[in-house]
Amino acid sequence: MHRQKKYRAVTPGVAWVLAGLQIDSPYGLAALKALRPARAKDLASLEQNFVELARVVGFAEQDCEFFARPGSIFKHLRYIGGSLDNLEAGLVIDETELLEIKGFSLLLTDLKHWYDASGLSLSSIDFAEIDAVVKILNPDKTLVASFHLHDAYSERLKEIRAARKLLESAILQCQDSHRREELRRERLEIVHQERDEESSVRAELGHRLRPWVAKLRLNGELAGQLELLLARARIAVEHSCCRPELLPADCRVSLLAENMINPEVAEALLSKGHGFTPVTIELINGTTLLTGANMGGKTVALLTLAMNAELASLGFFVFASRFRMPLFDFICLMAGDAQNQASGLSSFGAEIIRLTELTALVRSGVGLAVCDEFARSTNPSEGRRFVQALGEFLQRSGSYGIIATHYDGIKIAGAACWQVVGLKNRSQHYGGGDQNEVLGRLCANMDYRLKKLAGDYEVPKEALHIATILEVDPEFMAILRGYYPPEDK
C-alpha cells in the first residue's frame, strides 16, 4: 500500500482540490494515493460511486454535524499494517503492537456503530464485525482504551505478580542491608519469571488474534474508502457541486458544461474583492475553437473545463450547475508547461512532445484534448498551419478537442466556434492612476462569458485597443499603429 505512486493531477485545479481534502487517517491517505481516474470501461463502477456520493451528500445536507463523529475517529486512527504483518508472520508481538491493535479495533467498532446507525448502507462499504478482537484484548468487564497483560490471561502470571508484590514491600520494609540485597536478587529472579510468562501470554494472544488479521485489514481499507467518500461529499456540500451526467465514450453526444467555477481562481479573486464569472460551453465530438480578446479569460475557461472533466473521472461532483460528459479514456492538457521549460526543453520542443503524446492517446481511445494557444512559440504563418492541422486531426479523431487560438483564418469543416464576449464598453475611458489600477478597471469591464458563434470566427483585434487603454509608451504606440491598416487604427 505504501509503494504505490501518488496520482499526479493533469490540471492545477484538481491538484488544488486534492490538496485541500479533509483526510486525516493513514488509511484515508492510502485511499487518496490509490485514486486513479476512471476510464471509458469503468462507466458502471463510476456511476455506482456517484450513486453513493449522492447518498452521502443528501445525508450531509440534512445534518450539518454529519461529518463530525467519523471525522474525530479518523483523526485518531493509526496505521497498524506493520503490527498485522508481524502477527501474520507468526512473530510474538509486543505490548505496543497489542495496544495499537486494540486502539484500532475500538475505533473501528465505533466507526461501524456510527455507520450502521447513520442509515447510509452503501453497497461498497460493509465493515466486518470485530467485537471478538476487542474482547480478546479487553478481558475486563469495563471497556478501557489502554492495554496491559492482564492477570486474567494466565493463572501463573497472577501468582508471579502477587509474589513480586510481597517481595517489593518486604524490600521497602527491610532494614538489614545484607538481607535487602538478598531480597533484591530474589526480586530480579521473579521479574525474569514474569517476563517469561508475559512472553507466553503475548504468544497466546497472537495465536488468538491471527485469524482476525484479514478482517482487520479489510476494515482499515474500508475506513480509508469511507473517509475519501466523506471528503468528496464535504467538498460537494461546501461548494454546491453537481453530480455529473456520464455518457458512454462512444456516444458522440456533446459535452455540456453550464456555469462552471474554478474554485482556486474564484478564491484568489474573492480575496481581491472580485467574483468569478461562471463559464458555460458545449464541446462537440470533434473540434471546438475558442477565440477572444487578450485578457478575456480563455485560459481560465479551458483550465476550468479540464479540471471539472478530470474531477468527474476521479469520482468527484463537479463545480458547475450542470455537467454532461462522455466518460473519457484520457484527458490531455496542452498549455504553457513551465516544467518542460525548466527541464531544458525549448518551448516549441515541449509542445511537439505533448503533441506526440496526444496523437498516441487519441489512437488509444476517446478522450478530451484541451489545447491553449497551440503553436504559440513558432512563427505565426507556420503556427497557423499547425493549429489548422491539429484542428483537422482532432475533428476526425472521434475525441473531443478544444483549441484556444489567436490565429486568423483557421477553417475546419464541422468545427464549432466559441468566443469570449470581451470588453463591455469599448469607448469607456479607463485611464488615470497607475497601470495596475487601469488593469483592475479593465478586468471589471471584461465580460468573461463565452458565446457560440453561428458561422466561422474572426479573431477580435483587441490587443492594440488594450495597449492604448493601458497607456503604453506613446513612441512605441506610434510605431505600432504604423503597422495597422487605417480601418483598425
Next chain:
Amino acid sequence: MGRSLAECVDNCRCVAIIGMEKNAGKTTVLNYLLGRRLPLIHAITSIGYDGEDTDQVTGTDKPAIYVGCGTLVATASGLLGACDFTRELLRFTDFHTPMGEVVILRALSDGYAQIAGPSTTVQMSALVEMLHRAGAERVYIDGAAARKSTAALSTSDACILATGASFSHNIEETVEQTRHYVELLTLPRFEPGLPAGVPTDNINDCLIFSGDGTLVNSCSALDDQCAELIAARNGESTCVMVRGAFTQRLAQRLLDKCRQLGWLRLVGEDGTRLLISASQKSEMMRRGCNLQVLNRVNLCAVTVNPVSPAGLVFDSGDLCRRLARTISLPVFDVLAGQQMFV
C-alpha cells in the same frame, strides 16, 4: 532544621530537575522525590535519553530511576524491554525519538525505568499536558545538563538544580559557577513581556528597541554585526531582546565597544540562553547594564552530589554550607540525610 526537599516543591504541578554537569546527581534527586509515598499521582519523563545503567559519556555506574506502583511514565517504546515494572500501556503520543515513539505507561508494580522523552519545548509541553490528562498530579522532568534544559525549564513551574564534584575538582570553582548559574536563572523578569506584533523568526533573534518601545533594528545574535548595531545606540535608552543565545563573544565585543552600559537593558529569553561568563556578567552589571529575562525560572532548591565520577569526594557538609552562604536558596544533599542548609 527547616523544610525537606519534597516540601520545597509542594504545590508544583511540574518540576524540572536539571544538572550543572553530567553526574550531578539528578537521578538520585528524582528517586528521592519519587520515593516519597505521597498521596499524589506522580509522572516522570525526560528530555531526550537518560536513565541508562552506565553513563554513556564517562562510563561510570549510574543509579537507575525507580518508580512506585501507580506512577505514570512517558518513555520511548524501544525502552519498554528495559523497564522492569509491570505496566499498563495508556496511549501513544506521536512524538518520535531515535528509540521509538514515546508511549505513556502506568506502573502496576514498583520497578526500574529507562526513560527517553521528547527534546523540543513544544513536544514537552504537549506531553506534560497529556500526562496531566492521564491523571498525573505532579510531573517530574529529568532535564539534561544545564545549557540543554530549555525544554524542561519552559514547561515546568518549578526547578531543582543539581550540582557537585563532577563540575570541577575545585570546590570553590564549583560553588562560584553554581552561584553564577543560579543568578542567571533567577534574573528578574522583564515585566512588560514581549511586545505584541514583533517578528519572531529564528534568524533575526536579536531585537533592538528604543526607549519608547519602538523596534529600531533586528539581526542575528550570532552575527558579528550584532554588537555594532547595539553599540550604535550608545547613550540612548535601549532595550535589547535576545531570543536565541547571547554568547560570550557578543558580550565581549559589547564590553570592548562601550565603557558605559547604563543605557542598556538586556533581556534574554531565559537564563539558559545567556551563555556569558561570571566575570562578563559582573562587568556588564558594574557598567550599569540592566540584565533581565522574559521567562524567570522558579528555582526552588539546589542539591549537591559531593562525589565525582573520577573518584573525587568533597566534604558534603562543607560544600552545602559554602553554597548556602553564596545563594539564597535551600541546599540539600539527599543522600546525607536530606538535611537542609540555608
